[in-house]
Every structure is written in structure tokens, then in C-alpha cells.
Amino acid sequence: MxxxxxxxxxxxxxxRICLVHLAWIILGGIIVATNVAIAQTDLKQEVxxxxxxxxxxxxxxxxxxxxxxxxxxxxxxxxxxxxxxISYEAKLIREKRRFSIEFDSSGSLQDIExxxxxEQIPASVQANIDLTLSQKYSKYRIQxxxxxxxxxTTQQNALLHFSGLTTETVDNFEIEIDxxxxxxxxxxxxxxxxxxxxxxxxxxxxxxxxxxxx
Amino acid sequence: MRLFFFFSLSFTxxxxxxxxxxxxxWEPSVSYTYKLPNRWAFNANTMFRNRMVxxxxxxxxxxxxxxxxxxxxxxxxxxxxNTKMSGGYAFQSRLTDEQFFDEHRxxxxxxxxxxxLHGKRIANRIRLEQRIRQSGYQNRLRxxxxxxxxxxxxxxxxxxxxxxxxxxxxxxxxxxxQGWENRLFGGIGWFFNRQYKLQTGIMYRVSRSGxxxxxxxxxxxxxxxxxxxxxxxxxx
Numbered sequence: 475m476x477x478x479x480x481x482x483x484x485x486x487x488x489x490r491i492c493l494v495h496l497a498w499i500i501l502g503g504i505i506v507a508t509n510v511a512i513a514q515t516d517l518k519q520e521v522x523x524x525x526x527x528x529x530x531x532x533x534x535x536x537x538x539x540x541x542x543x544x545x546x547x548x549x550x551x552x553x554x555x556x557x558x559x560i561s562y563e564a565k566l567i568r569e570k571r572r573f574s575i576e577f578d579s580s581g582s583l584q585d586i587e588x589x590x591x592x593e594q595i596p597a598s599v600q601a602n603i604d605l606t607l608s609q610k611y612s613k614y615r616i617q618x619x620x621x622x623x624x625x626x627t628t629q630q631n632a633l634l635h636f637s638g639l640t641t642e643t644v645d646n647f648e649i650e651i652d653x654x655x656x657x658x659x660x661x662x663x664x665x666x667x668x669x670x671x672x673x674x675x676x677x678x679x680x681x682x683x684x685x686x687x688x
Numbered sequence: 689m690r691l692f693f694f695f696s697l698s699f700t701x702x703x704x705x706x707x708x709x710x711x712x713x714w715e716p717s718v719s720y721t722y723k724l725p726n727r728w729a730f731n732a733n734t735m736f737r738n739r740m741v742x743x744x745x746x747x748x749x750x751x752x753x754x755x756x757x758x759x760x761x762x763x764x765x766x767x768x769x770n771t772k773m774s775g776g777y778a779f780q781s782r783l784t785d786e787q788f789f790d791e792h793r794x795x796x797x798x799x800x801x802x803x804x805l806h807g808k809r810i811a812n813r814i815r816l817e818q819r820i821r822q823s824g825y826q827n828r829l830r831x832x833x834x835x836x837x838x839x840x841x842x843x844x845x846x847x848x849x850x851x852x853x854x855x856x857x858x859x860x861x862x863x864x865x866q867g868w869e870n871r872l873f874g875g876i877g878w879f880f881n882r883q884y885k886l887q888t889g890i891m892y893r894v895s896r897s898g899x900x901x902x903x904x905x906x907x908x909x910x911x912x913x914x915x916x917x918x919x920x921x922x923x924x
Contacts, residue, residue, distance in 0.1 A: 521845040521847070521848075522841045522843045522845055523840055523841050523845075524840055524841045524842075552841060552842070652768070652769040654768075657726045657727055658725065658726050658727065659727060659766055659768060659769055679916070680769070680770070681809075681844060681882075682721065682882070682912070682916070683770065683772065683799065683801070683811060684719060684721050684912050684914060685834075685852060685885070685887055685910070685912060686799060686801075686809075686811040686812075686813060686832075686834050686836075686854075687731070687762075687772060687774065687799050687813065688721075688731050688733050688760070688762060
């Protein structure tokens, strides 16, 4: 009787061990397949890091000190790279307006972006943007709008000043939207020119929610 | 009133730990998600629960003992950005007093992000479970609220760390009994790239069934594997 009980227990145990190992074998196979796929993929990595003020290029610091820092608050500095290009960014608030000021690796000003509401875009430009979006997507929702100011590259040492950042001097509008195209839901970063015509569209792949879901 | 208890249980967790002995556990797990180009995603995950056992008797030592394996499968449908509905099945095998007990479980869940800005996210999840066990049928209602944030900068980039805190309240019931449980988790994650991340942290569980409280302190380690489209912001 003891032998029978023992063998039943052993059988049950082996059965469980098999089930457990089967789960691992399936997941292990998936991991290996994933590794192969990753090895075949070009992993271009974008990196953004918060840095100290002292780590900013001196030319960028000179410009910021002269035109921005004294009258701004909540100033943060960032280093960005996509593997090939390096840029630096200062994010700050001035007179309740939120700006991000971008420089290249040598400290030359690249652009200034200001966070705005969609309603702040002139009505005629809005109409063109709305037309483009409604033609492309059955459903969309605007999440974030920035207006972009570019330095005049025809001038040497071209700089932008706070007082010159007005509706009249805007170069582009950068809009982040969530869209529905057929059965797919996708987010984009879209760049419209000052007339509201689409210049560039980039797909935004959002962070996975798996650590909240499972 | 129940809602009040549902949330207030989270805050009373730590007062209970002092009253009873705490069980120590280690829970390694692997989660694999495959996202289709449309709105569907599929997930398989498996978890092994190992308990620290202290044998009685002179010279006895503590050792880890495997007590449970739980394997889950989910199909998830994105209703809209960061709003997801899932259905799933789980199989659990538990070893208690040298005897195995099986559980089959059906699960339905709804999850959405409440806040997502500057890399910080607050998300919540509500899940219903129908637990078919050898000892009987049970329902379980779970609500989890979580927050995660990159530890450097405003975006979580490959190679960076993130912090995560979640709290989950569980209410188990059938026609004869009911019980409460709270699970508080705090940890960090390594975001290797968009396909791999490793998350580890401490989970503190306190449960109440009848007049009995049970405390568990678990080291949770999860490897997340995510197959999906390539890197962020592909220029067109």
C-alpha cells in the first residue's frame, strides 16, 4: 500500500515538474526566437539624459546667460543623442510660457520650441491642419502642440530673442496626435509649416504597458 | 462603505505586519508580449513562487522551497491609446503539505493610463477572476494603481533605470466566505531596450480571511519581453 501511495505521489510530482518545465521550455524558445530577431535588427537608440549646467557647451551657456537665465525659472538641462547626432537642450519657464531651447554639440542654437494650446494657432492655419488630419484619419485627438522658431541661417551668428518670439515670427508647428486608421491606433509627431501644410510625420512608439497590465 | 475599506486597507497594511509573523518569498517570473500591427496583443507569463522555510529542531536551517507555479495567457485589445481590455486564462499548481492543488482561472481586465507626461505614468487596472479550485469556486475582484517614472531625464531611454510603485487591493468572495488582500510593491526596472526590461522589487502582501491575518514579504523579479515594432520616432 505504501509503495502504491509512493508511486502515485512520484507520478504526480513528475507530472507537475513536466508541466513547470514545459512552461519554461515554451518561454525559452520564445526568448531564443526573440534574440535572433533582435540580432537581425538595427538598434538605433535615442538617449536623453538630464545634465548639470556646467556640462552644457560654453557657447550655449553664453547665449542662455545673456538672453534667458536671469528672467526664467525651472531651468533644466538635457543631453540628447540618437547614436549619430548629439544635441543639448535647456527647458525653462519665462513669463508663464514654457520653452525648450535646442543647441548642437558645438553650442550653436538650433531651434526654440514653445508649448502652446491648439487654439493659439491662427484660425486660417488651424483650418489647413484640420483639413489634413481629417483627410488622413477617421479619428484623431491632438495631445500636444508646440510652435517652433528657427534662427535665420542667412545671417551669421543668428540668434533668437525672447521679445522676437511672436505669432508673426513662427516657423513651424509641431503637433503630437493620437490617430485611428482603420483598425489600427497610432500616435504621430507631425510638423506643419506656418501655412499649416504638412512637412514631416514621425511615428511615436509608446512605452509598453506590460508592467502595469500583467 | 466597501469602497472605503477597499482603499483604506492599503494604509493599514503596515500596522498589521507588526502583529503577525511574516513569510518570506522569492517570485521570479517571465512575461512575453507579442503585439500585432493592429490593436491586438498576446501575452504569456509564468511565475514560480519560492517560500523561505524554517524547519523546527536543533540545527535546522532556512531554505527556499518551491510552492507554486502560475502560468497565464492573455489576449489584449487596445480600445484607444493606453486603454486596454484583456481576457485570459491561468493555470496554477500549488504544493501544500506535500500535496499538489490545481487551479484554473478565467480573467477579464480593463486597464488605462490616467496620467502620462514627461515620462511619468499613472495607470490603473481592474480585473475580475473566476477561480476554479479543487476546494471550490471563488470570485476575485482586483484593483491596482501604479506609478512609474524614469530615474534620469524625461524619457525612458534604452539602458536607463525606472522606478515603479503599485498598490493592489483584492477582494475574494463566493457564497460562503470572503477575504481581503493588499499588495504593495516598490521596485526598480532596467529598460534594456524596447524589447527587454528587467524589473525587481519588494512586494508586501497582507491578507485577511475570517479573523486570520497573513503577511508576506516577497522579492519579485520579472523579465519582460516585448516583441513589437522598432524604435521610437521613425522618420518618414
